[in-house]
Amino acid sequence: MxxxxxxxxxxxxxxxxxxxxxxxxxxxxxxxxxxxxxxxxxxxxxxxxxxxxxxxxxxxxxxxxxxxxxxxxxxxxxxxxxxxxxxxxxxxxxxxxxxxxxxxxxxxxxxxxxxxxxxxxxxxxxxxxxxxxxxxxxxxxxxxxxxxxxxxxxxxxxxxxxxxxxxxxxxxxxxxxxxxxxxxxxxxxxxxxxxxxxxxxxxxxxxxxxxxxxxxxxxxxxxxxxxxxxxxxxxxxxxxxxxxxxxxxxxxxxxxxxxxxxxxxxxxxxxxxxxxxxxxxxxxxxxxxxxxxxxxxxxxxxxxxxxxxxxxxDGEPTVTDGPGDATPADSGIAVENVTFRYGAAPDDHATSRRPDAPTLDDVSVEFAPGAWSYVLGVSGSGKSTLARLLVRGWDPESGTIRLGGVDVRELTLDDLRRRIALVSQRPTMLSGKIAENLRLGSHNAPDGELLAALAAVGLDEWLGTLPDGLETTLAERGLDVSGGQLQRLALARALVARPEVLVLDEALSELDAETARRVRERVAALGVTVVELTHRADLVPGEASVVVLDGGRVVEQGRAAALREAGAAFTHLEARV
CATH class of the missing domain: 1.20.1560.10 (ABC transporter type 1, transmembrane domain)
Structure with missing residues (x-):
């Protein structure tokens, strides 16, 4: 240049x-x-x-x-x-x-x-x-x-x-x-x-x-x-x-x-x-x-x-917009034979030329519509990468991800990210009022919807202690609230946008066990499909559907109760807590 x-x-x-x-x-x-x-x-x-x-x-x-x-x-x-x-x-x-x-x-x-x-x-x-x-x-x-x-x-x-x-x-x-x-x-x-x-x-x-x-x-x-x-x-x-x-x-x-x-x-x-x-x-x-x-x-x-x-x-976009001519039948997600490694071209399948191990290797899982499913794994197992692929932060180099039976690459990015909301472990709040931050996903949302979202994540009582309520100004990146409050504000912001699928990437990790349980109950009552990625196997209820990742591969999946009885990868994760 x-x-x-x-x-x-x-x-x-x-x-x-x-x-x-x-x-x-x-x-x-x-x-x-x-x-x-x-x-x-x-x-x-x-x-x-x-x-x-x-x-x-x-x-x-x-x-x-x-x-x-x-x-x-x-x-x-x-x-x-x-x-x-x-x-x-x-x-x-x-x-x-x-x-x-x-x-x-x-x-x-x-x-x-x-x-x-x-x-x-x-x-x-x-x-x-x-x-x-x-x-x-x-x-x-x-x-x-x-x-x-x-x-x-x-x-x-x-x-x-x-x-x-x-x-x-x-x-x-x-x-x-x-x-x-x-x-x-x-x-x-x-x-x-x-x-x-x-x-x-x-x-x-x-x-x-x-x-x-x-x-x-x-x-x-x-x-x-x-x-x-x-x-x-x-x-x-x-x-x-x-x-x-x-x-x-x-x-x-x-x-x-x-x-x-x-x-x-x-x-x-x-x-x-x-x-x-x-x-x-x-x-x-x-x-x-x-x-x-x-x-x-x-x-x-x-x-x-x-x-x-x-x-x-002049940097090339990581992903390109889809045609947007298809409509998902429901909010179920299917991950089919997905392989991904950072730095690899999505259309290049010649993996023999890449000595680096893939971050995700031939992963196939399904998340039922309206259910709360869990993806478990230690740090580096590929959980966050899977979360980003679900919202097309990247495209897999092989395999397909479907939402309601539709390849996510067929949807426009705006449509996909309106349907699937990703909440990360370390969210960011912009300098401004609480209401302004909550409305990022839905600019015209009335105060009633904001209050309902805050109630769903257990922040309604906290809001009542603030003299200015929704008009309270947050510091840059939310540094004037606790880590747990910051995570719940981010979750409330996602709920205001009314997504069909919530992807929670360690998004409740700063909460104590009882508060996290109450938040899960309230969010689950909304009927939204939830995919929670976490390392806390001990907090997963027995009836929940679970996928265990290790080294980028699916090593175990099924109901949590059955996996506990099997005494394999899930149990080992639970013992680490």
Missing amino acids: NRTDLAKWLAGHTRTLLAPLTISVLARIVGQLLAVALLAYAAQTIVYASPANSAPLWVPALILAGLALGKAALRYLEHYAGHWVAFTSLQRLRELFFARLIPQVPAATTGRAGSELTTRATSDIDRIETFFAHTFPPAIAAVVVPAVALTWLGVQASWPLALTLALFVIAATIALPLLSSGGTWKRASLVAGQRGRIAERVGDDVQGVREVLAFGIEEQRIDALHLADDALQAERSRAGRQHGYRAAAMLSLQLGGLIALPIVGAASGAQPAEIAIAVAVGIALWAPVQGIDGFAAGLDSAFAAAARIREVI
Whole structure:
């Protein structure tokens, strides 16, 4: 992914914003031409001033004031239009980022810290502002303004002086950026990557602050953060030195051009007035020329940030939408000969080429409609993977999952996830009111439905103790409620959406045995199909249907009472508690 590709990709986001972008470009060009005219006219007025010239002073003063005011107005217009384009493009880019990320979940977030994605969605996108607001107008003006001004200088004053100045302008706008571009791009990429790693580390420390304090590893984590900061500072220092060298070279070209003009003028027989005007034009031209250096310094950082953003946006969705032309007959689920391994292509069955063991291996189970079924297994047995396959977080590489007799791949993702709700062990509550969180699955649900869902999970009495009730504000990620309350809020949120199937992945693990029993009774009374994945075999009632997973394979299934009598895998799990 090179800078040319990134520039084309970013430019594509401004295609519908050509009008304000054109206004910004024209305002910059005309404004900088007025700046050239301001200095050139001032120099000409001074050079030709003499006692014999009886023209009143208010005339040139009025002209200079008009040029200055016009330049200021155009400068404001340029910035207003340019930043309107920039912030509108950033808004669209951020929306696109989330729109493309959603179909990639959970694969895109597996093994990746949430803070790292947050940095890409916020800080990295903000850094791209340099490209939108400070690239097109300066780049075009850096070509057009010198071309117009030097042509005028050649026609009105001296072509040798104009050509001399042109050489220094070309060196500053083309040669210098080309010579320094490789190093700055590399440094900008390294700095962006290191910033992402620091954000990931800080996010981990903030989210795991309780564990850090509990194990007394504050100094260890702080020392590691210091090392990461030192690495970032080292990269930024190298990048800063390169920028300093480029700035010194730019200043040398500017001074060299001004020194060369009198020398060339004297050698070519130019008049002192012509040399003075050429010097004034040369001074004025360094504003558009330095604009190239100004945005080039931040452009590589913008490109490095854009590369990180595009990596997510261009990611392939884990699953694709089904045609949606089939309707399940009921809420029963059938898992037929399902094999799955992380990182495997769903349509690639050549498992002999993959030395890694599958997470699920030829799994076949059925969950009856309206029943409460259990999937048991120790950590790493494949329970959570099965849960994610049921809602098409991934598709199996072989085998089929059916809902009501329909292959889940035939349903649209929205329809499938409306019918099947997954509640995880560590749910997330968004910052906001309890009611707002409960309505995530059903935006128009009345308060009565919210209260009924809370009653079903045993939180009605707790809600009554809150002065603001449903309007109580929750902290980010629900950190101001207990683990058991958080799990029950997540379960209530799923019930508000009225799913046909509930998949509970250790979703009651923070509850004590008696509270969990009451919640199961109330939810079961709703008649919804429930698949609970847990390691607590001791809490499974004797009449319940049970599947035992071990190493990704079904090792036992049947009624819990019969499995207890058999004294095999189920009993071993029960003994571990």
